[in-house]
Amino acid sequence: MNTWKWIVLALALTAVVAAGALGGKWFNDNKRPNFNRNVELYVTPGMSVNDILSQIPDSVLARRRSLDRTLRKYLDDSSIRPGHYVVEKNKPSVYAARMIKKGWQTPVNLVLSGTMRLKGPLARKIANQMMLDSATVRKALDDKELLARYGATPQDVFSLFMPDTYEVYWTDSEGGFGRGFHS
DSSP states (O other), rough: HHHHHHHHHHHHHHHHHHHHHOOOOOOHTTSSSBBSSEEEEOOOOOHHHHHHHHHGGGGBBSOHHHHHHHHHHOOTTTTOOEEEEEOOTTTHHHHHHHHHHHOOOOOOOEEEEEOOOOOOHEEEEEEEHOOOOHHHHHHHHHHHHHHHHOOOOOSSSSOOOOSSSEEEEEOTTTTTGGGGOOO
């Protein structure tokens, strides 16, 4: 065989190996399950990709590099949507990135129980289970315009809250979480 044939053969072999490596990375990131148990993530405003990655222990991943590569490829700091996310077992890395980028939140259970006749403790109970601060919730419990949308006043606001467990989105606002209540 002459030298040109060897060069062409070497280049072809190199191209096949490179394509295989790229195809393998794509398959690992997009199709191959990477999570070996459900992972719960709480993403707050201003978090970076590094902050999200730090929440995920190595013990739940088959391939840490796949998740790192995929999150960095699909997310930047401006595309991260705050929320509560549960990445299910056997999902590929790209699924976690899509959830966070598109805001595909998993609802949380808001448990209201016990005595709910004082606005301060009620506000703390709600704020402790959502991405709200208790001062904001407390203020909403006295907001006449907001409460009027739900047929209530600051005096009878407690009639809106029955002891129960409600599914809400962790990021719902003080004026919006009432829309998400469904037992």
